[in-house]
Amino acid sequence: MTDPRYTPLALSLPATVPFVGPETQERARGTAFTARLGANENIFGPSPRAIEAMQTASADIWMYGDPENHELRQALAAHHDLSPDNIMVGEGIDGLLGYLVRLLISPGDTVVTSLGAYPTFNYHVSGYGGVLHTVPYKDDHEDLTSLFAKAGEVGAKLVYLANPDNPMGSWHRGADIVAALDHLPSDCLLLLDEAYVECAPKGTAAPVDANDTRLIRMRTFSKAYGMAGARVGYALAAPDLIAAFNKVRNHFGMNRAAQAGALAALQDQDWLAHVLAEITTARRRIGEIADQNGLKAQPSATNFVAIDCGQDSIFAKRVLDALIDLGIFVRMPFAAPQNRCIRISCGPSKDLEAFASALPQALISARKTQ
Amino acid sequence: MTDPRYTPLALSLPATVPFVGPETQERARGTAFTARLGANENIFGPSPRAIEAMQTASADIWMYGDPENHELRQALAAHHDLSPDNIMVGEGIDGLLGYLVRLLISPGDTVVTSLGAYPTFNYHVSGYGGVLHTVPYKDDHEDLTSLFAKAGEVGAKLVYLANPDNPMGSWHRGADIVAALDHLPSDCLLLLDEAYVECAPKGTAAPVDANDTRLIRMRTFSKAYGMAGARVGYALAAPDLIAAFNKVRNHFGMNRAAQAGALAALQDQDWLAHVLAEITTARRRIGEIADQNGLKAQPSATNFVAIDCGQDSIFAKRVLDALIDLGIFVRMPFAAPQNRCIRISCGPSKDLEAFASALPQALISARKTQ
Numbered sequence: 135m136t137d138p139r140y141t142p143l144a145l146s147l148p149a150t151v152p153f154v155g156p157e158t159q160e161r162a163r164g165t166a167f168t169a170r171l172g173a174n175e176n177i178f179g180p181s182p183r184a185i186e187a188m189q190t191a192s193a194d195i196w197m198y199g200d201p202e203n204h205e206l207r208q209a210l211a212a213h214h215d216l217s218p219d220n221i222m223v224g225e226g227i228d229g230l231l232g233y234l235v236r237l238l239i240s241p242g243d244t245v246v247t248s249l250g251a252y253p254t255f256n257y258h259v260s261g262y263g264g265v266l267h268t269v270p271y272k273d274d275h276e277d278l279t280s281l282f283a284k285a286g287e288v289g290a291k292l293v294y295l296a297n298p299d300n301p302m303g304s305w306h307r308g309a310d311i312v313a314a315l316d317h318l319p320s321d322c323l324l325l326l327d328e329a330y331v332e333c334a335p336k337g338t339a340a341p342v343d344a345n346d347t348r349l350i351r352m353r354t355f356s357k358a359y360g361m362a363g364a365r366v367g368y369a370l371a372a373p374d375l376i377a378a379f380n381k382v383r384n385h386f387g388m389n390r391a392a393q394a395g396a397l398a399a400l401q402d403q404d405w406l407a408h409v410l411a412e413i414t415t416a417r418r419r420i421g422e423i424a425d426q427n428g429l430k431a432q433p434s435a436t437n438f439v440a441i442d443c444g445q446d447s448i449f450a451k452r453v454l455d456a457l458i459d460l461g462i463f464v465r466m467p468f469a470a471p472q473n474r475c476i477r478i479s480c481g482p483s484k485d486l487e488a489f490a491s492a493l494p495q496a497l498i499s500a501r502k503t504q
Numbered sequence: 505m506t507d508p509r510y511t512p513l514a515l516s517l518p519a520t521v522p523f524v525g526p527e528t529q530e531r532a533r534g535t536a537f538t539a540r541l542g543a544n545e546n547i548f549g550p551s552p553r554a555i556e557a558m559q560t561a562s563a564d565i566w567m568y569g570d571p572e573n574h575e576l577r578q579a580l581a582a583h584h585d586l587s588p589d590n591i592m593v594g595e596g597i598d599g600l601l602g603y604l605v606r607l608l609i610s611p612g613d614t615v616v617t618s619l620g621a622y623p624t625f626n627y628h629v630s631g632y633g634g635v636l637h638t639v640p641y642k643d644d645h646e647d648l649t650s651l652f653a654k655a656g657e658v659g660a661k662l663v664y665l666a667n668p669d670n671p672m673g674s675w676h677r678g679a680d681i682v683a684a685l686d687h688l689p690s691d692c693l694l695l696l697d698e699a700y701v702e703c704a705p706k707g708t709a710a711p712v713d714a715n716d717t718r719l720i721r722m723r724t725f726s727k728a729y730g731m732a733g734a735r736v737g738y739a740l741a742a743p744d745l746i747a748a749f750n751k752v753r754n755h756f757g758m759n760r761a762a763q764a765g766a767l768a769a770l771q772d773q774d775w776l777a778h779v780l781a782e783i784t785t786a787r788r789r790i791g792e793i794a795d796q797n798g799l800k801a802q803p804s805a806t807n808f809v810a811i812d813c814g815q816d817s818i819f820a821k822r823v824l825d826a827l828i829d830l831g832i833f834v835r836m837p838f839a840a841p842q843n844r845c846i847r848i849s850c851g852p853s854k855d856l857e858a859f860a861s862a863l864p865q866a867l868i869s870a871r872k873t874q
Contacts, residue, residue: 136717138693138745139661141610147751155756157570170567179566188565188761192558195733195765196549197540198726200527225595228754240511254756261752291509323508347506356568363565363760375508381517382631384598386525386624389759390733391558395565 143241143263152254156463168461169485174300174330174438176360177481178412180395181405184361187398191391199390206397210368213400219373220344223396225387227329227352227367232258233383234325234350234369238291239264246285247294248276250301250469252327255294264292271472274432274440275304278314286319293318296327298334301467301477303434308340315348323375324349329367332358332406333413334435347372357437358406358413359399364392413437416480423490427497432475440467440475443500447473452500459499460492513611513633522624526833538831538862539855544670544700544808546730547851548782550765551775554731557768561761569760576767580738583770589743590714593766595757597699597722597737602628603753604695604720604739608661609634616655617664618646620671620839622697625664634662641842644802644810645674648684656689663688666697668704671837671847673804678710685718693745694719699737702728702776703783704805717742727807728776728783729769734762783807786850793860797867802845810837810845813870817843822873826866832859 156173160166170177179185203223211218224230231254239245241263247255249268259266267288269280276299285293298305311326318324326349331339342349350371356362366388369376399405417431420439424431432440443450447470454466454476467473478489526543530536540547549555573593581588594600601624609615611633617625619638629636637658639650646669655663668675681696688694696719701709712719720741726732736758739746769775787801790809794801802810813820817840824836824846837843848859 138608138717139691140607140748141613143610144607144748144751149747149750151571151750151755153571153755155568155571157574158572161574173568175568176566179563185562185565188562189559191733192555192562192761192765193549195555195558196546196730198525198543198545198732201521201523201525202528204527204531225754225757228756232754237510237514238508240513243511321509347508360566362568363561365757365759377519378510378514380519380521381514384595384602385521385523386598387595387735389735389762391562391761392759395562 147261150257152257159458159463165461167463169481169488170463171479171481171485171489172463172465172477174357174436174479175362176357176409176437177479177485178360178409180360181399181402183402183405184395184399188364188391188395191394195390197390198386199388199393201385203388203393206393209397209400214344214370216344216370217373220370220376222369222376222379223388224367224369224379224383226356226365227327227354228254229365229387230352230367230369231255233379235259235262235264235292236382237378238323244288244290245292245294246281246288246290248281250467250472251276251294252296252300253468271302274302274472275299275306278306278311279317282314282317282319285322290319290322292323292325294325294327296329297340298330298338298435300330300436302440302472303432303436303438305334305338305435307337309337311340312342318348326351328352329354330357330436333410333437338435344370345372347375350375355396355399358409359396360409361392361395361399364395365389366392366396413480416486419486420478420480423486423493427493437480438477439480440472440477442475445474449500450474450476452503453496456496456499457492460496462489462492517631520627522627529828529833535831537833539851539858540833541849541851541855541859542833542835542847543732544727544806544849545732546727546779546807547849547855548730548779550730551769551772553772553775554765554769558734558761558765561764565760567760568756569758569763571755573758573763576763579767579770584714584740586714586740587743590740590746592739592746592749593758594737594739594749594753596726596735597697597724598624599735599757600722600737600739601625603749605629605632605634605662606752607748608693614658614660615662615664616651616658616660618651620837620842621646621664622666622670623838641672644672644842645669645676648676648681649687652684652687652689655692660689660692662693662695664695664697666699667710668700668708668805670700670806672810672842672845673802673806673808675704675708675805677707679707681710682712688718696721698722699724700727700806703780703807708805714740715742717745720745725766725769728779730779731762731765731769734765735759736762736766783850786856789856790848790850793856793863797863807850808847809850810842810847812845815844819870820844820846822870823866826869827862830862830866832862
């Protein structure tokens with residue numbers, strides 16, 4: 135045979151990649167980036183205790199990880215003051231998003247998100263044949279009212295909301311999300327992606343009962359905890375929904391060292407506080423750099439800052455391309471009007487000063503080619 | 505709402521777990537196992553260079569892994585003398601099995617495997633609504649002729665064959681598999697799981713062209729390379745089929761330290777040779793232990809040995825339960841007649857002697873309760 139008999143759905147899917155990795159760009163450039171500021175990674179890194187735990191566990195990597203993620207779930211339950219039955223650990227939020235979409239979405243089912251929000255969620259929805267409806271951002275914020283109204287209008291099974299938002303770094307008060315839940319259609323589940331919530335002001339995390347069946351929240355060790363390469367995320371939801379993941383997940387899918395690292399990272403809240411202070415400093419510095427170049431940094435509750443380049447997406451793309459040529463890896467939002475911005479990860483001075491040095495030249499270059 | 509609107513398929517799925525982890529059993533027992541010989545893990549462990557590479561990469565875990573697995577695919581291509589386009593790296597064979605089944609199987613599609621072969625494959629088939637047909641083992645070997653005949657009979661899209669086999673450790677010559685391919689229905693893909701092939705005699709790996717569209721082969725760093733907890737597997741197939749994985753896989757799903765570890769493990773073939781010699785010694789010792797207890801060890805081309813307990817599955821289960829009570833973690837096949845056996849992983853003397861000490865008592869206990 136020439137081709138296997140793919141499913142009609144698989145045949146219909148494009149061979150898309152949600153993101154191109156910086157390593158791919160480095161290979162194309164033939165040289166490494168000076169600063170890696172494009173992927174919302176946390177350059178301050180994880181707790182030294184987490185690194186040590188992963189290094190110790192590496193020597194025992196001949197063993198499969200515990201498929202129940204028992205110790206980590208126990209620790210997370212204590213940390214969040216809820217039951218382990220409210221917690222599912224998975225291969226990053228990306229992995230958990232895939233499982234959740236698989237549980238809910240058959241071909242033709244409708245899903246709502248914001249235009250230009252997290253592409254990997256959209257990738258999973260398309261991958262299971264879901265039909266995606268979008269609502270625009272409002273003043274650079276995901277628009278709670280419109281999202282939930284659209285969900286009702288299209289009969290959505292699932293609505294996606296990131297709080298704080300990626301790529302803009304904007305946020306809603308958790309209490310406002312809880313209030314808005316009254317307007318969520320009763321047969322629609324809210325997927326609340328709180329990947330960046332540790333970086334946000336107090337009151338940003340949605341103050342909901344873990345057994346509230348109207349929503350599922352997702353958290354990660356990739357951002358504030360600085361372990362993106364480990365692939366550890368978790369979902370918080372009512373026990374029945376958490377248990378449903380056991381029907382489809384890759385039970386032995388977790389890396390054993392990553393399990394140990396996440397546990398140690400959670401137990402080192404002092405390091406988390408240290409990193410959050412560094413992120414605050416970095417956000418301020420990115421704001422200054424923008425100012426000094428006549429650009430406007432967006433307020434951010436995340437470990438990155440969107441900088442408004444003051445013109446359209448074509449201009450922002452020119453700035454981005456020039457930065458990449460100068461060895462600074464950055465990314466930009468995918469959809470208008472957010473794509474007038476470029477997005478800069480927080481990092482130590484060395485990285486930010488490399489960005490500060492490159493930006494004026496990138497702007498000259500971008501303006502020259504207009 | 506009380507429940508999200510799950511898909512009909514998700515509603516139909518049981519909350520099954522393909523395997524219970526040894527940690528779960530340890531928590532139930534209240535104490536750790538003396539020897540961990542049940543999960544086909546490789547207790548000899550990975551190359552020290554692989555451990556070092558993972559430890560070094562742990563310090564850089566703030567970065568996502570390369571979604572293209574570029575370096576590892578390049579190295580695997582050189583190792584196997586084929587193109588990187590023939591290789592897909594994924595989150596263990598388990599992860600790759602899930603992606604492949606997703607690409608091919610819609611509800612109602614038929615799949616063929618052997619009765620009592622790898623349960624995680626069956627889990628994925630059921631998880632995507634596939635209908636599984638099985639053929640019995642023949643003389644404790646997966647039955648090539650019957651598998652391919654059954655595939656034709658039921659119009660299977662996919663047929664699963666593990667060579668060497670798990671759980672029996674038996675094997676076919678690679679050339680015999682290639683010859684049998686002539687009898688594979690032209691519209692059916694052979695999934696050849698070669699997870700244990702490095703442990704097998706020369707000539708066991710199927711000598712096929714990587715561009716042969718009749719089959720896809722799967723390999724892993726979990727077994728001979730001793731990195732089960734890292735979750736690194738790979739598929740070898742024609743470029744179009746390899747590219748199809750990009751439609752559905754979790755592009756950023758690989759642990760960055762695991763990528764580095766697998767690369768270092770592949771580059772240390774001396775360590776692999778050392779481990780294979782240890783496995784040969786261990787298989788012989790397990791055979792002696794069986795002999796000394798009046799039992800029969802099955803010939804094995806893997807890093808485990810199935811021991812025929814000489815009676816039925818009820819008796820084998822009694823032996824297994826007694827061993828577990830005595831602190832020896834072992835497992836047994838799921839289906840008759842293979843489930844007259846218990847299955848013992850190869851390991852260092854310390855572990856095997858713990859098994860040797862426990863087995864006579866376990867047999868007495870098993871016979872007593874009859």
